[in-house]
Amino acid sequence: xxxxxxxxxxxxxxxxxxxxxxxxxxxxxxxxxxxxxxxxxxxxxxxxxxxxxxxxxxxxxxxxxxxxxxxxxxxxxxxxxxxxxxxxxxxxxxxxxxxxxxxxxxxxxxxxxxxxxxxxxxxxxxxxxxxxxxxxxxxxxxxxxxxxxxxxxxxxxxxxxxxxxxxxxxxxxxxxxxxxxxxxxxxxxxxxxxxxxxxxxxxxxxxxxxxxxxxxxxxxxxxxxxxxxxxxxxxxxxxxxxxxxxxxxxxxxxxxxxxxxxxxxxxxxxxxxxxxxxxxxxxxxxxxxxxxxxxxxxxxxxxxxxxxxxxxx
Ligand code: SF4
Ligand code: SF4
Numbered sequence: 001x002x003x004x005x006x007x008x009x010x011x012x013x014x015x016x017x018x019x020x021x022x023x024x025x026x027x028x029x030x031x032x033x034x035x036x037x038x039x040x041x042x043x044x045x046x047x048x049x050x051x052x053x054x055x056x057x058x059x060x061x062x063x064x065x066x067x068x069x070x071x072x073x074x075x076x077x078x079x080x081x082x083x084x085x086x087x088x089x090x091x092x093x094x095x096x097x098x099x100x101x102x103x104x105x106x107x108x109x110x111x112x113x114x115x116x117x118x119x120x121x122x123x124x125x126x127x128x129x130x131x132x133x134x135x136x137x138x139x140x141x142x143x144x145x146x147x148x149x150x151x152x153x154x155x156x157x158x159x160x161x162x163x164x165x166x167x168x169x170x171x172x173x174x175x176x177x178x179x180x181x182x183x184x185x186x187x188x189x190x191x192x193x194x195x196x197x198x199x200x201x202x203x204x205x206x207x208x209x210x211x212x213x214x215x216x217x218x219x220x221x222x223x224x225x226x227x228x229x230x231x232x233x234x235x236x237x238x239x240x241x242x243x244x245x246x247x248x249x250x251x252x253x254x255x256x257x258x259x260x261x262x263x264x265x266x267x268x269x270x271x272x273x274x275x276x277x278x279x280x281x282x283x284x285x286x287x288x289x290x291x292x293x294x295x296x297x298x299x300x301x302x303x304x305x306x307x308x309x310x311x312x313x
Pocket of ligand 2 (some may be wrong): 103241258259260262263264274278279280281282283284285286
């Protein structure tokens with residue numbers, strides 16, 4: 001059985017990418033499971049999807065704990081423990097990372113014992129892949145690495161699944177997928193099928209007793225007070241709200257009240273200050289500010305050019 005896990009962020013088409021891969025397997029005659037797993041409710045939060053494919057019936061359920069192939073659509077997740085990218089990997093696992101860094105650089109950085117491959121951010125550095133096409137590129141590469149999905153099958157799967165999105169989106173996705181498929185010709189079939197039994201002879205028990213545990217034991221991190229403080233949800237943010245204090249009229253009962261995460265505090269001068277450790281970047285504050293005093297700046301751009309900005313000095 002092939003066991004594949006895809007990691008990315010909400011809004012990057014992880015669910016669709018898993019679906020595309022599942023459909024391609026199915027068209028090659030495999031039994032398939034594909035399912036997304038959402039950890040949080042918003043765009044930018046880490047999510048993953050998993051795909052199982054077997055020539056015989058699949059009776060296993062649940063997330064994949066020992067992946068044969070891990071596909072990482074967003075390389076900022078690799079070193080984020082909460083994203084679980086490296087959970088359960090073994091020296092037999094192949095890691096495919098969409099990144100501007102090479103696979104070898106990632107392998108050294110992670111001290112990873114298996115094969116790490118980097119999917120470049122578009123063939124032309126001047127025209128990197130748009131986020132919505134990255135999933136298709138990853139699936140094209142994965143199809144080649146698995147070695148059991150032929151190019152025409154890959155094309156048919158994309159055409160079938162993406163038809164509702166229209167011809168232009170379809171054409172871009174097909175191009176991204178086929179380019180990636182061709183790029184990894186030297187690695188055809190490098191992903192080995194896992195040794196998991198498909199469990200067709202599993203003898204299901206009639207009843208499983210699961211004694212309840214005290215909540216303080218079963219979910220201590222949830223039960224203790226102030227858990228939201230302990231979870232730095234600012235890591236989920238892809239876009240940063242930045243207050244322009246020249247426009248701000250000091251009415252934080254508006255933005256501060258509407259922030260769903262209570263991350264806007266009021267300073268001693270009565271102006272709002274954003275707690276970036278916990279701001280998730282939903283931009284409700286931006287939408288609600290009557291004086292248009294909040295701008296949205298992509299995190300990458302902020303890190304490169306505005307470092308240190310965003311708060312009143
Ligand atoms: S709502 Fe806008 S103007 Fe009012 S305090 Fe918040 S950022 Fe400033
Ligand atoms: S973007 Fe604004 S509303 Fe959303 S969490 Fe951050 S501060 Fe709160």
